Amino acid sequence: MRKYWFIFSIYWQEGLQQRSSFFVDRFRSFVVLISFYYLWTALLKGRSSFAGYDHSQMITYILGMSILRGLVFASRTYEIAGEINHGRLSGYLLKPINFFVYTFFRDLSEKSINLVSAIIEVIILSCLFHLDIRWPQNPATWGWFLLAITGATALYFLLSFMVGCWGFWTAESGGPRFLFELFLEFSAGAFFPLDVLPKGLQHALQMLPSPYLVFFPLHVFLEKLSPAQLVNGFAAQLFWLGALGAMTYWIWQKGVRFYGAEGS
Amino acid sequence: MKYIRIWYRLALNSYGVQAASPLSSFGYLLGKLVRIAFFLIFLSAIFKHTSALAGYSLEEAALFFLTFNLVDILAQLFFRGIYGIRSMIREGDFDYFLIQPVNVLYRVSFNMVDFLDVVTVAPVLVITYYVLKHIPGGINAHRLILYLLLTLNGLIIAFAIHIIVASFAVLTQEMENTIWIYRDLMTLGRFPSDIYDAPMRGILTFIIPIAVMTSFPARAYLGKLGQGWIWHAFFVSIISIVLSLMFWKFATRRYTSVSS
Numbered sequence: 001m002r003k004y005w006f007i008f009s010i011y012w013q014e015g016l017q018q019r020s021s022f023f024v025d026r027f028r029s030f031v032v033l034i035s036f037y038y039l040w041t042a043l044l045k046g047r048s049s050f051a052g053y054d055h056s057q058m059i060t061y062i063l064g065m066s067i068l069r070g071l072v073f074a075s076r077t078y079e080i081a082g083e084i085n086h087g088r089l090s091g092y093l094l095k096p097i098n099f100f101v102y103t104f105f106r107d108l109s110e111k112s113i114n115l116v117s118a119i120i121e122v123i124i125l126s127c128l129f130h131l132d133i134r135w136p137q138n139p140a141t142w143g144w145f146l147l148a149i150t151g152a153t154a155l156y157f158l159l160s161f162m163v164g165c166w167g168f169w170t171a172e173s174g175g176p177r178f179l180f181e182l183f184l185e186f187s188a189g190a191f192f193p194l195d196v197l198p199k200g201l202q203h204a205l206q207m208l209p210s211p212y213l214v215f216f217p218l219h220v221f222l223e224k225l226s227p228a229q230l231v232n233g234f235a236a237q238l239f240w241l242g243a244l245g246a247m248t249y250w251i252w253q254k255g256v257r258f259y260g261a262e263g264s
Numbered sequence: 265m266k267y268i269r270i271w272y273r274l275a276l277n278s279y280g281v282q283a284a285s286p287l288s289s290f291g292y293l294l295g296k297l298v299r300i301a302f303f304l305i306f307l308s309a310i311f312k313h314t315s316a317l318a319g320y321s322l323e324e325a326a327l328f329f330l331t332f333n334l335v336d337i338l339a340q341l342f343f344r345g346i347y348g349i350r351s352m353i354r355e356g357d358f359d360y361f362l363i364q365p366v367n368v369l370y371r372v373s374f375n376m377v378d379f380l381d382v383v384t385v386a387p388v389l390v391i392t393y394y395v396l397k398h399i400p401g402g403i404n405a406h407r408l409i410l411y412l413l414l415t416l417n418g419l420i421i422a423f424a425i426h427i428i429v430a431s432f433a434v435l436t437q438e439m440e441n442t443i444w445i446y447r448d449l450m451t452l453g454r455f456p457s458d459i460y461d462a463p464m465r466g467i468l469t470f471i472i473p474i475a476v477m478t479s480f481p482a483r484a485y486l487g488k489l490g491q492g493w494i495w496h497a498f499f500v501s502i503i504s505i506v507l508s509l510m511f512w513k514f515a516t517r518r519y520t521s522v523s524s
Contacts, residue, residue, distance in 0.1 A: 024441040031448045042459035051313045175291020182295045186302040
């Protein structure tokens with residue numbers, strides 16, 4: 001296990017070394033945060049609630065959304081397709097490491113840097129605008145929230161790892177990945193709470209794994225779920241983890257057999 | 265005429281590059297369309313819970329969003345070449361452009377034409393026409409001309425910003441990410457500038473004129489932009505294009521080649 005923590009440490013250092021890319025990434029998140037903060041503030045002006053969210057709940061959702069974007073969506077799995085296409089995967093396959101665990105720890109370093117930065121941004125914004133945050137009333141909620149974000153992080157990792165594996169079959173996975181990430185961000189509730197959308201669309205999205213990435217954990221934090229809904233949510237997250245885990249394993253096995261090490 | 269021929273040739277080259285990776289291009293194209301569709305769904309969903317956003321109806325708010333998309337997509341379509349200025353400098357292409365009998369800024373700006381944006385802009389135009397028809401008063405020739413002039417004005421400001429970014433790249437051989445900072449700031453123009461508080465609105469009108477580029481055309485069409493602000497918009501574009509060209513000249517004069 002020590003070698004994987006070493007990988008974590010190397011990528012952490014690398015992440016901090018490429019400062020301009022890091023700051024631009026964070027700037028992007030900050031702009032999203034600012035624009036949605038102003039949008040919801042304008043919509044809540046002169047009214048006590050909007051789509052079932054009062055002012056503090058909506059502000060908490062926006063800030064939480066920013067933190068979860070930093071944690072859940074920060075990833076380096078986009079490098080997998082390039083590693084396959086250029087034959088660099090051969091190097092990993094020959095080393096005494098598990099590539100899946102290696103990429104997980106590489107992702108973990110990216111996520112931790114972004115998480116720290118997102119928390120700092122949220123604190124700055126909260127101080128600047130004197131924001132009223134809705135903290136959980138029940139201490140147990142913190143435990144459930146931690147569990148939900150752990151599940152969300154694992155779920156996104158599986159999804160993005162699987163998309164990275166498309167590199168085994170095509171050198172043109174950049175476009176499909178762009179589409180996948182955009183769709184996932186919107187359908188996860190990473191721009192706005194999904195219950196703002198029409199009921200039919202909400203039900204359709206609930207059948208996908210994406211709402212369990214941002215929307216569900218934030219609903220847990222806001223204590224908007226009944227005990228039955230909480231159980232259902234975790235069951236669905238667990239189901240998707242199992243299904244996507246099995247699918248990712250199957251695709252990886254197929255892909256490695258198909259891999260021709262071109263370019264190495 | 266020569267410049268039109270050059271643009272046509274560069275556009276054909278770009279098309280060839282994009283057509284060589286059809287799956288990837290299709291993914292990017294669909295992604296761009298999905299993003300627009302999702303935001304329109306989001307806007308219409310918001311109006312199921314309220315009748316106005318900062319005093320604007322659904323059609324009016326949609327006009328702001330579509331105008332933002334028009335300026336953003338057209339800027340990407342025409343000035344995409346500037347996104348690759350750093351690699352042009354590092355790989356020596358920029359030196360090559362300098363000795364060609366063509367304006368180097370023109371050559372750099374139009375080095376790549378993103379054909380995916382040609383496809384993306386078509387539905388945006390259709391929806392904009394639909395929205396304009398459903399705004400009280402319908403399509404009014406006088407207001408439409410003002411709207412188009414201010415949209416073009418926004419595009420000129422976008423070009424000025426692209427020139428400034430390119431000039432920084434020529435001076436420092438870095439600033440690769442500067443253009444992405446501009447793109448991120450542009451997203452603040454997705455919604456009417458009226459949603460922002462006074463200091464933020466001031467920044468977006470006078471310092472980084474995103475509101476002038478994206479909100480002013482829509483506000484003019486809706487009859488909510490005073491004469492003074494219309495002149496302000498044209499003044500901003502003239503000043504920014506003049507200053508950016510001066511900066512470009514300054515940067516290229518100091519360029520001593522880093523490659524080739």
